[in-house]
Amino acid sequence: MDSGSPALPSSPWLPFESRRRAxxxxxxxxxxxxxxxxxxxxxxxxxxxxxxxxxxxxxxxxxxxxRGKHEILFECWSMGAELVDSVITEINAGGGSGLTKLRKLVHAYAELMATDFGASLVRFDLRDLAEKDAGIARAAKKRIDATFRKYISSGIVDGSIKPCDPKLAAFAIAGALNWIGHWYRRDGASSPTEIADEFTARLTEGLAAAAVPNRIPREKTPSAPLSRETRRKAPGKKRTGGASR
Amino acid sequence: MDSGSPALPSSPWLPFESRRRAxxxxxxxxxxxxxxxxxxxxxxxxxxxxxxxxxxxxxxxxxxxxRGKHEILFECWSMGAELVDSVITEINAGGGSGLTKLRKLVHAYAELMATDFGASLVRFDLRDLAEKDAGIARAAKKRIDATFRKYISSGIVDGSIKPCDPKLAAFAIAGALNWIGHWYRRDGASSPTEIADEFTARLTEGLAAAAVPNRIPREKTPSAPLSRETRRKAPGKKRTGGASR
DNA sequence: CTGTAATGTTACCCATGGGTAACAAAAAGT
DNA sequence: ACTTTTTGTTACCCATGGGTAACATTACAG
The missing domain is CATH 1.10.10.60 (Homeodomain-like)
Structure with missing residues (x-):
């Protein structure tokens, strides 16, 4: 009875004692x-x-x-979506050719897929969401897909990427990346960074217009996918009124 | 009462009449x-x-x-697995470099993902299976993965594929292909053949050792992934005895 | 202290859906 | 014809698990 280990992801509710905290x-x-x-x-x-x-x-x-189970599911999914969104925002803020941006995105996205919230993005079934939430989720997915295509298209225009069908190329790349969320294990042979490096090379070298240095040029790529502070939510209470999200 | 349309996948049980057939x-x-x-x-x-x-x-x-719902699920999954297996058998029977075999596999697998039983292979959750069935399924997945790696490895040896990590390369390719099962719609813009052609080019041109003709050399690739007769099951009764499968 | 809001708990409700029992009606033997 | 087997049907059972009601407790305001 007393044996139970203290629960892996440290819990704010200690078995039977001080219950404080925000x-x-x-x-x-x-x-x-x-x-x-x-x-x-x-x-x-x-x-x-x-x-x-x-x-x-x-x-x-x-x-x-x-409110219920579906809300929990949706908020988990949202956490992942926000992570991707901030990655995209960060990349858009920086410069570089279409190929460069694509490589940054591939690299960061690959690392994200090795996290719980990242994986939830591709392993949860949107059909489990309430229709309203499912709409939001679909829109977010569409935005992400559009970003892949945009980088590819602009790469074709600026000459850094050889001509190809941006839609199918984006599907291929996103598919390979999303799949990481299905097979990655924390105790596996490859670290997230190794995977990200390899995938960045593998998925873009076929697209590069000229022979280019394989490894991603580490201009400023931070080891963590994004700075910690970027994704905080509105911390306000709830309970009163709006279900806005 | 009489209105109902005749059910899309033609049903052997006509509403209330002749009930024959095997x-x-x-x-x-x-x-x-x-x-x-x-x-x-x-x-x-x-x-x-x-x-x-x-x-x-x-x-x-x-x-x-x-026997129950899980058996139905498993048999659906098996149908898909048998399709892949026969594709692999066919490719193994033929000759060609590692790269050639890989391309054949990519092409056939891509087309498979556009079918119901093919998609079931990647969209069903193995955890819904009985433990025994799940074991079989895991083994089948492992075989498929091993085949991708084998073709890549042998391609590296015979010089048709440039050196890379066969494990991660296989994951990337399989991931891109598996994802087709998630996004493909029969009423979409691209036909299965178009998708298969494009993916074959896109996923292997980055691996090819030298600049090679993009399109898959259609040596003998049949339009259908495999001949109809290959996958028939033992038709024997059942009911009596063995649960063997 | 004392009233109120926030947070927990115990004890329920009940829709859902997989699975079964008992019976009916064709098909197939003999 | 008659039994027997196969293949349906109708009428149930019941475990599961999301969700709720009513009550207990703690934090905090005044």
Whole structure:
């Protein structure tokens, strides 16, 4: 009975004692635990009781923070989407040819797929979302896809990428990247960085107009996909009024 | 009551009349309908009642042909696996460099992903299978992955493919291909053949050791991925004894 | 202290859907 | 014809798990 280990993703609810700390930290703790469980067991097999149990609370307590299971799923998915969005924003801010931007995107996206929230982006089934949320998700996916195509197209224009069908090329690249979310294991042979490096080379060398140095030119690529502070949410309460998100 | 359209994948059970025909045809009809429903709604949302309804029968009738829902899922998955296996067998029988074989595989696999049973291969969650079946499925996946790696490795040896990490290269290629199963729509802009041609070029030109003609050399590539007769099952009764499969 | 809001808990409800039992009606033997 | 097997049907069972109600507890304002 007393044996249970202290729950892997450190839980703000210590078994039976001090229960303080801010609301948002708890919300996030729920999401971290949920995304992990959804990934390892699948959304339908993972129950809210499971999620609650890992957090040392009971199912109804979850309803203090979320409307229901689908909302948890959606917010997990959103976390991943925000990560991608900030990656894109960062790349758009910088300069470079179409090929350069594409390589940055491939590299950062590959690393993202090795994270829980990143993987949730491609392993969760949009059909499990409420119709409204599914719409948002579809739109986000479309934006991401459009970005791949845009980089490729502009690369063709500026001469850094050889002519090809941007749509299918984008599908091929995104597919290879998304698949990482399905096979990557933390205890596997390759580290996220190694994978990202190799994929960046492999997926773009066929597109490069001329023979170019293989490795991604590390102009300023940070080791982490993005700076920590970029993705914070509005921390305001909730509970009162709008379901806006 | 009489209005219902005749159900898209022609059903051997006509609404309320002649019920003849062989057992196996019915089994296959169940699988065709099931795979379609599982793909369009997802395994957990698609109910056996749904499946039965589309076939003009009722749920318990399905149990004349299958042990339960997971068996149906597994057999759908198996259909896809058999298709891939026969593709591989065919390629292995033929000759050619590592690169040539890889291209054939990419081409055939791409076309397969545009079929229901092919897509089921990558869109069904192995965790929904019984542990025994899941083992079989994992083994099959491993064989397929091994084949990709083998072609790449042998291509490196025979000089047709430039040196690279066969494992990651195989993941990248398989990922791009598998993703087709997620985005391909019959009513989309690109036909399966177009997709297969483009992917064959796109995914292998970066690997080719020298500049080579882009398009796949159509030595003998049949338009259909494989000959119809290759994949028939043991048609014997069942019911008595062995659960062997 | 004391009232109120925030957060938990225990004890339920109940829709869903896989699976089964018991029976009906064709097909197939004999 | 008659039994027997195959293949359906109708009518159930019941485990699961999301969601809710009612109550307990703690934090904090005043």
């Amino acid at each position: 609301r948002d930290e708890k919300r996030e703790a729920v999401l971290r635990t949920a995304v992990q469980l959804f990934l390892e067991q699948g959304y339908h097999r993972a129950t809210l009781n499971d999620v609650a149990e890992r957090l040392n609370i009971t199912k109804p307590a979850l309803y203090n923070y979320f | 057992r196996d045809e019915k089994r296959e009809a169940v699988l065709r309908t099931a795979v379609q429903l599982f793909l369009e709604q997802g395994y957990h949302r698609a109910t056996l009642n749904d499946v039965a309804e589309r076939l003009n029968i009722t749920k318990p009738a399905l149990y004349n042909y299958f």
